[in-house]
Amino acid sequence: MSWSLARKVSAALVAILVCTMALTAYFGYAKFAEQMSAQVQSRFSFVVFTIKRKVEDGLSLGFALRQLRQTQDTIELEKARDDRVLGIEIYDASGEVLFNTDRGGVGSAVPEAWIEVLKGAPGKAFSLTDEEAGVVGMPLVNTLGKVEGAVVLRYPAAYLEQGLGEMLGRLAFELVLVVSGFAMVAAVAAYVLLGAVTRRLGAMEATLAKVMAEGGEAVPDPGGGDDFEVRFAEFVARSREAVEHIRDSTDEVERMDRLA
Amino acid sequence: MRLDSSRSLLVRLFILAVLVLVPPTAIVSYRALGAFEQGMAPEMDKKAAIVGQDLRTQLERAVGYGVPLERMVGMTEFFAPVLAANPELRYLAVSDPDGRLLYLHGAETAELQADFRTAGFGTGRDGHKISVGPYFDVALPVQAKGGAVIGHLHVGFDRAYVTDRLANIFLDVAVVLSVSLIVAFEVLLFVVFFNITGPLKVAGWVVDRVRRGDFEHVPSVWSGDEVGHFVRAMSNSVRRTDEAYRGLMAYIEEVRTAHFDAGVVARVAEVADRVRFLFRFSPDGRPAPLGQRMATDIRLPLFLFVFAEEMSRSFMPLYAGGLATPLPGLSVEMMTALPIAFFMAAIALASPWAARVTERVGSSRAFVMGMVPAALGYVMTGFVFGLFDLLLWRVVSGVGYALVTVAAQTYISQAAREEQRAQGLGVYVGAVLTASICGTGIGGLLAERIGFGATFFVSGALVVLSGVLLARIMAESEPPAVVAVAARPKFRRLLANWRFTVLMLFAAVPAKMALTGFLFFLVPMILWQSSLTLSEIARMVVLYPLVMAVTSAIASRLSDRFQWRAGLVALGGLIGGIGLLAPVVLDGTLPIAIAIIALGLSHGLSASPQLALIPDVCWTECRAFGRVSIMALVRTIERAGSVAGPLIAAAFIPMWGLNGAVIGLGVLVLALAAFFAIASGAYGSGPHIETEEETA
Numbered sequence: 001m002s003w004s005l006a007r008k009v010s011a012a013l014v015a016i017l018v019c020t021m022a023l024t025a026y027f028g029y030a031k032f033a034e035q036m037s038a039q040v041q042s043r044f045s046f047v048v049f050t051i052k053r054k055v056e057d058g059l060s061l062g063f064a065l066r067q068l069r070q071t072q073d074t075i076e077l078e079k080a081r082d083d084r085v086l087g088i089e090i091y092d093a094s095g096e097v098l099f100n101t102d103r104g105g106v107g108s109a110v111p112e113a114w115i116e117v118l119k120g121a122p123g124k125a126f127s128l129t130d131e132e133a134g135v136v137g138m139p140l141v142n143t144l145g146k147v148e149g150a151v152v153l154r155y156p157a158a159y160l161e162q163g164l165g166e167m168l169g170r171l172a173f174e175l176v177l178v179v180s181g182f183a184m185v186a187a188v189a190a191y192v193l194l195g196a197v198t199r200r201l202g203a204m205e206a207t208l209a210k211v212m213a214e215g216g217e218a219v220p221d222p223g224g225g226d227d228f229e230v231r232f233a234e235f236v237a238r239s240r241e242a243v244e245h246i247r248d249s250t251d252e253v254e255r256m257d258r259l260a
Numbered sequence: 261m262r263l264d265s266s267r268s269l270l271v272r273l274f275i276l277a278v279l280v281l282v283p284p285t286a287i288v289s290y291r292a293l294g295a296f297e298q299g300m301a302p303e304m305d306k307k308a309a310i311v312g313q314d315l316r317t318q319l320e321r322a323v324g325y326g327v328p329l330e331r332m333v334g335m336t337e338f339f340a341p342v343l344a345a346n347p348e349l350r351y352l353a354v355s356d357p358d359g360r361l362l363y364l365h366g367a368e369t370a371e372l373q374a375d376f377r378t379a380g381f382g383t384g385r386d387g388h389k390i391s392v393g394p395y396f397d398v399a400l401p402v403q404a405k406g407g408a409v410i411g412h413l414h415v416g417f418d419r420a421y422v423t424d425r426l427a428n429i430f431l432d433v434a435v436v437l438s439v440s441l442i443v444a445f446e447v448l449l450f451v452v453f454f455n456i457t458g459p460l461k462v463a464g465w466v467v468d469r470v471r472r473g474d475f476e477h478v479p480s481v482w483s484g485d486e487v488g489h490f491v492r493a494m495s496n497s498v499r500r501t502d503e504a505y506r507g508l509m510a511y512i513e514e515v516r517t518a519h520f521d522a523g524v525v526a527r528v529a530e531v532a533d534r535v536r537f538l539f540r541f542s543p544d545g546r547p548a549p550l551g552q553r554m555a556t557d558i559r560l561p562l563f564l565f566v567f568a569e570e571m572s573r574s575f576m577p578l579y580a581g582g583l584a585t586p587l588p589g590l591s592v593e594m595m596t597a598l599p600i601a602f603f604m605a606a607i608a609l610a611s612p613w614a615a616r617v618t619e620r621v622g623s624s625r626a627f628v629m630g631m632v633p634a635a636l637g638y639v640m641t642g643f644v645f646g647l648f649d650l651l652l653w654r655v656v657s658g659v660g661y662a663l664v665t666v667a668a669q670t671y672i673s674q675a676a677r678e679e680q681r682a683q684g685l686g687v688y689v690g691a692v693l694t695a696s697i698c699g700t701g702i703g704g705l706l707a708e709r710i711g712f713g714a715t716f717f718v719s720g721a722l723v724v725l726s727g728v729l730l731a732r733i734m735a736e737s738e739p740p741a742v743v744a745v746a747a748r749p750k751f752r753r754l755l756a757n758w759r760f761t762v763l764m765l766f767a768a769v770p771a772k773m774a775l776t777g778f779l780f781f782l783v784p785m786i787l788w789q790s791s792l793t794l795s796e797i798a799r800m801v802v803l804y805p806l807v808m809a810v811t812s813a814i815a816s817r818l819s820d821r822f823q824w825r826a827g828l829v830a831l832g833g834l835i836g837g838i839g840l841l842a843p844v845v846l847d848g849t850l851p852i853a854i855a856i857i858a859l860g861l862s863h864g865l866s867a868s869p870q871l872a873l874i875p876d877v878c879w880t881e882c883r884a885f886g887r888v889s890i891m892a893l894v895r896t897i898e899r900a901g902s903v904a905g906p907l908i909a910a911a912f913i914p915m916w917g918l919n920g921a922v923i924g925l926g927v928l929v930l931a932l933a934a935f936f937a938i939a940s941g942a943y944g945s946g947p948h949i950e951t952e953e954e955t956a
Contacts, residue, residue, distance in 0.1 A: 002484020005455060009273060012447045013280050020440035023702075024285055025292075027432040030709050032296045035425050039300060042346065043307045049345075050314050082306075164299045171288075171295055178284045186280045193272050197456065201490040208497055228464060235467040239497050242475065242539050246504040249531050250511060256524050257515050 005198065010190035014183045021179050029168070036164075037134075041127055044085070044136045044153050047078055048125070051151050052138045055090065059142045065092055065149050072099045075151075084155055086133055090140070092149040093118065110152075118147055133157055204232055211236050212243065266457040270448060277444040281437065289433050293426055300422045304348065308398040308415040309387055311346060315339075316400050316413045319354070323404055329354065329411045330362050339365035348421055350395055353414040354402070355381075367395070367416060381412045394419055432705055432795060439698040446694065450560035454733070458554045459487045463494055466550055475501050476542040480549035498547055505541050508532075553675040555687040557733055561627070562668045563691040564726035568638060568719040569661060570699025571706065574798040576600060577784045579712045583647045595647055597910035599654045600780050601903050606658025607665075608899035614659075614666040615892055623671035624730065627664055631727040634660025635720045642716030660723075666892075685871075689812070696805040704798020754893065759877040759943055766936035767829050768870060768894065769901035770929045774836050774859055777905030777925050779804055783852060786918045790849050800853055804860040811864025825869040825876070826940035832866025833933030840926025843919040855922065877943070 003011070051074055058068040075088040079101045090099040095115045100106050117126045118139055128135040137152035207218045218236035318338075323329055339352040343366050351366030359376035361369055375392040381399040382388045388399050396419055399412040418424070459481040466479045478495035481488055512532045516525050542548055572579070577596050584595035618626040637657025644650045672688050707715040755761050779801065787797040815832075819825050839858020842851035874894060875882050882890050908928070912921035 002488070005485045005487065008451055008455060008485065009448070012451055013277060013444065016277070016440055016444045016447060017280055017284065020281055020285060020436060021288060023436045023440075024288060024433050027436060027705060027709065028289065028292050028296075028429050031429045031432060032292075032299070032426065035296075035422075036300055036303065039303045039307065039348070042348070043303065043310060046307065046310055046314070046346070081310075167295050167299055171292055174291055175288055178288055182280050182284045186276070189276050189279070190273075193269075193276060197269070198486045201486050205490050205493045208493055212497055212500070228460065228467075231464065231467050231471060234471045235494075238470050238473060239501055242473070242501045243504055245538060246501070246508050246535065249535055250504075250508045253508070253511055253515060253528050253531055256527055257511075257519065 006187075006191040006194045009194060010187040013186040013190065017182055017186065018179060021175060025172075025175055040155065040159060041134070041136050044155055045125055045127075045138070047082070047085070048088075048136055048138050048151055048153050051075060051078060051088065051090075052140060055140050055151065056142070059140065059148060065090070065140065066098045072103075075099055075101050078153075084159060086154040086156060088151065088153045090149060090151045093147055098149070114150070114152065118150055129157060131157075134159070200229070204229065208236050208239075211240050215240065215244075266449075266452045269456065270452050273448045273452065274445055277441065277448060281440055281444060285433060285437050285440075289430065293423070293429065296426055296429075297422045300426075304396070304417055304422065305389060305398060307346070307348065308396075308417060309400070311342065311349065312387060312398055312400040312413055312415040315342065315352065315415075316402055319402050319413060320404075323402065323410065329402065330356065332363070335363040336365050339363070348417055349415060350418050350421075351414070351416040353416070354411055355399075355414060356411045357409060362411065371395075372397075372414075372416075376414075391419070392416070431799070435701045435705060435795070435799065439702050442694050442698050446560055446563045446691075449556065453554060453556040453559075455483060455485060456487055458557070459483065459491055461554075462550060463491050466494065466498070470498065473538055474540045475505070476540055476547060477550035478547040480551035495547075502541055502547050505535065505539070506545075508535065553671070555672040555675040557675070558627070558668055558671050558730070559687050559691045561726040561730040561733070562664075562688070563695045564722050564729070565631070565634070565664055566692050566695035567699040568634075568722035568726070569657070570696045571703030571715055571719045571722075572641075572712075573696075573700045573780065574704040574784055574801045575707050575712060575715075575794055577781050578788055578794075580647065580650060581785065582712075583644065583650055585647070591910070591914050593910040593913040594907070596785070597781055597906035598647070599650050600776055600906040602651050603654040603658040603661075604776060604899055604902035604906075606655040607662045608896055608903065610659045610662035611666055611892065611896055611899075614663040615670075617663065618667050618670045623667045623674065624733075626667035627671065627730055628727055630660045630663025630667060631723050631730075632660065633657065634664060635723040635727070636660075638716045638723060639720035642713035642720070693805050693809045693812075697802055697809070700802045700805065701798055704794045704796075704801070708794040754878065754881055754890070757878060757881065760874075760881075762936060762939045763829070763870070763873060763877060764894070764897045766932045766939065767833055767866065768898045769904075770833060770932040771836065771863060771866060771870075772898050772901030773905035773908065774840060774925060774929045775863065775905065776902045777907075777909035778840060778922060779856065779859060781906040782909050782918060782922055782925070783856065786852055786922070787849060789918060792849065800849070800856060803853065803856045804863075807857050807860025808864040808867070811861050812868055815865045816868040819869040819872055825873040826943040828869040829866040829873060830933065830937035830940045832862040832864070832869075833936055834930065835865065836862030837926055837930025837933045840922055840929060843922050851919075852922070855926075 051071075054074055055065070055068060055071055058071070059065065071090060075090065079085045079088055085101075087101045087105075089097050089101070089105065089110070091097045091110045091114065093115075095110045095112075097105055097108050097110060100108075111130070113128060114135075114137070117128065117137070125136070125138045128137070133154040134157050135152050135154050137150050139150045140148045142148050204218075210216065211218055218233040315338075319329070319332075322332060335354070343349055343352060349366070351364060351372075353364040353367075353372065354362045355376050356362055359373075359379060359381070361373055361376060364372070371393055372395075375390070375397075379390050379392075379397075379399075381390075381401070385401065387401075390397050390399070395416040398415045400415075401409045402411045402413055404410045459479065462479045462481060466477055469475075469477060475498050478498050479491050481491040509532060512528045515528045519525050519528075576599060580599045581592070581596045584592050586592050587595065614626065614630070617629065621629070633656045637653045637655075637660055640653040641650060641657065644653060669688060672685070703715060706718060710718075783801060784797055787800055792800070815828055819828055836859050839855045839862065842854040842858070845851070846854070871891070871894075874890060878890050905925075909921045909925055912924040916924055
């Protein structure tokens with residue numbers, strides 16, 4: 001398939017435009033998702049922090065973690081305050097769940113990673129992700145500095161898409177509109193810009209065909225003719241001269257051949 | 261607009277590219293930022309509310325114990341840790357029911373008081389949000405035991421907080437846009453040169469020949485666009501003239517051999533002589549196609565190839581560091597430096613072999629051959645599990661890199677005529693510099709988002725794209741692969757030339773040591789340790805090619821105009837060495853930025869004059885062995901510095917730490933540059949032919 005100059009240039013520009021906009025949108029969304037995720041985590045971390053403070057107040061009074069029965073009410077109250085919270089759990093250092101907003105989960109074992117994270121960085125807040133949920137947690141530390149367990153809060157991993165799906169859809173539509181609009185601008189402008197080149201080449205080609213067929217002279221465009229056109233006019237003239245000379249010579253030879 | 265000159269058309273097309281790329285990016289970014297701000301606002305409100313509710317509970321507990329709200333003590337100590345732990349919050353305050361501020365931490369009373377007195381915060385437990393000057397204020401009612409509202413707790417955050425947090429998006433967008441504009445320029449350059457200017461230049465040569473009556477050639481252009489159509493019309497015209505000539509000659513020959521009248525035979529012979537005197541036609545029976553390779557043909561494939569390699573520039577030591585484990589006698593730092601050193605060593609060792617392959621199969625085929633190991637190396641680098649796999653695949657990539665760069669340089673030097681060799685070299689340097697800027701910038705961004713491994717896959721894909729493009733170019737204009745094999749330079753004879761030896765050991769080698777040891781190896785590690793993100797590291801590293809691109813253009817002119825070559829090389833070396841000492845007096849990332857800029861300035865000043873100095877310094881050797889061979893040897897010696905750089909830096913780290921290693925490298929580079937500066941005083945100017953006399 002042969003492509004015109006304008007089509008080649010506009011295809012190149014449109015391809016670069018699409019790549020640029022795709023990368024811009026991707027990096028922009030990634031940065032926004034990162035900030036939004038940090039903000040969501042920050043909010044849930046604060047919720048976890050308030051629960052931790054209350055539980056540690058109880059621990060400092062000398063109670064064992066599993067004895068702090070009011071903790072169940074506390075975590076259920078916090079879950080009820082925010083419909084984005086999937087669940088809140090408190091587990092001990094061995095990984096047994098002691099309190100859970102889903103009461104059926106009490107007594108079960110937490111994933112190994114939740115225990116590992118306590119060993120890795122005791123005393124520091126942590127965040128994890130599993131297939132469906134984001135997890136923020138904080139270790140529960142007694143007055144002697146020993147890690148007794150942890151409180152974790154789970155929230156939907158697709159929180160961002162769920163909450164902002166409409167807005168992102170609208171932005172994507174705007175993006176497609178803008179790209180389509182400017183792609184058309186690129187195509188039209190490429191045709192206009194290269195139109196001059198195309199027209200001049202077409203005119204020179206037509207002149208060449210006309211002069212070679214009918215005779216006459218190629219005259220460079222007085223308005224826009226450049227050095228190439230001047231040289232080309234000489235090319236046409238010289239080609240015409242050669243053809244005429246050869247034709248005259250052929251006639252001359254023929255004449256001599258016939259007369260003899 | 262001249263048809264066979266690209267400048268005006270390129271300028272117009274580049275303006276079009278700017279118009280097509282910048283406004284939509286700006287529009288989409290602006291709209292997205294507004295939407296993102298709106299999207300984040302509810303999260304900010306929720307955070308403020310949840311913090312406020314917790315603080316309010318504690319306040320109400322104190323009030324419940326009988327402490328009046330206006331007589332509480334230690335409120336600053338109460339608020340301070342909350343603000344410290346939640347940086348998005350700007351202030352915390354308590355006001356009485358009339359809006360009079362009782363306690364405030366994090367802002368000035370004057371900023372809020374007037375608005376608070378007139379606001380009317382309401383009594384809803386979930387709180388009330390208002391705009392106060394540069395802040396948003398979430399006010400939560402504080403109730404006494406009976407339920408009466410005795411005041412409000414205020415949580416304030418900056419209205420511009422979200423905008424500030426999202427402002428980084430613009431840096432990423434700016435990088436993407438800059439890279440896109442450079443890529444657009446490179447692509448348009450290729451489209452214009454390959455499809456318009458190049459074919460019309462060839463057509464112009466045929467036009468000039470025909471003007472002189474020479475119909476021996478037709479332009480060899482095969483594209484199906486308007487230029488191809490025009491050139492084919494020209495070719496057809498030449499061919500028709502040629503056919504008419506051959507018809508005449510056949511007729512004359514027939515008359516000469518068959519005619520009985522000697523007079524006629526003599527006269528038709530005169531006609532043939534006259535036609536041959538006036539016009540020249542191909543002796544081969546038909547016009548020969550006239551094609552010409554342009555140095556610019558290879559620029560886009562070369563750009564894409566170097567782009568692919570540069571994508572890992574800002575994170576290679578971090579990638580290697582994640583895989584490195586200490587071995588007896590080798591520190592982790594040394595293991596981390598090995599992939600860079602091995603890659604450079606592979607290039608150095610493979611280059612002579614690459615030159616022989618290029619001589620044998622031609623530069624275009626060698627270019628494509630080099631892409632196979634390069635692409636394989638990049639893809640497999642993305643899959644590696646340990647440092648030894650990484651070393652293997654970096655060596656494979658290095659072999660590919662050597663083949664491609666040697667082939668590209670050979671192609672350009674063959675395509676450019678002698679008087680245009682500097683322009684040809686400019687094509688190579690231009691492609692490498694712009695690719696370096698683009699690849700480094702976008703590579704860091706990509707690695708941050710999709711990971712190191714996936715970024716290497718992108719590199720592999722770019723190399724494949726480069727190969728496909730080149731194969732297409734080759735299909736249209738494959739040149740003969742005949743290259744005269746130059747005599748191999750005698751290394752000992754070259755080293756006996758003290759000017760050459762000093763230039764290599766005290767200018768060229770230290771420059772490469774600083775480049776690989778500092779920029780490629782130490783900079784990513786130091787900046788990563790300073791908690792910069794990968795995209796921020798990339799933006800810092802990209803300062804080097806940016807500064808170099810600007811400086812080298814100026815330095816080349818200075819060097820040519822004033823023949824000031826050794827001086828510029830010495831000045832560049834000193835600047836580079838002094839720049840590396842910046843961590844002696846400054847802390848943080850600023851001295852690293854200064855050192856990168858100084859290195860860019862240093863190499864920008866010295867790179868071109870150093871190349872230009874070689875023919876002067878090695879005048880007799882260039883005559884004996886050819887300039888190309890001498891230059892190839894110079895490249896190989898330089899690469900010894902490239903190999904040594906990261907190894908020396910890695911050896912310094914256990915002794916002096918990362919910043920100490922920069923300083924150590926700086927002292928070494930500065931000492932060598934100072935020696936060169938002193939020695940260069942004895943260089944004099946112009947070609948040094950006494951070496952020939954001495955060796956004769």
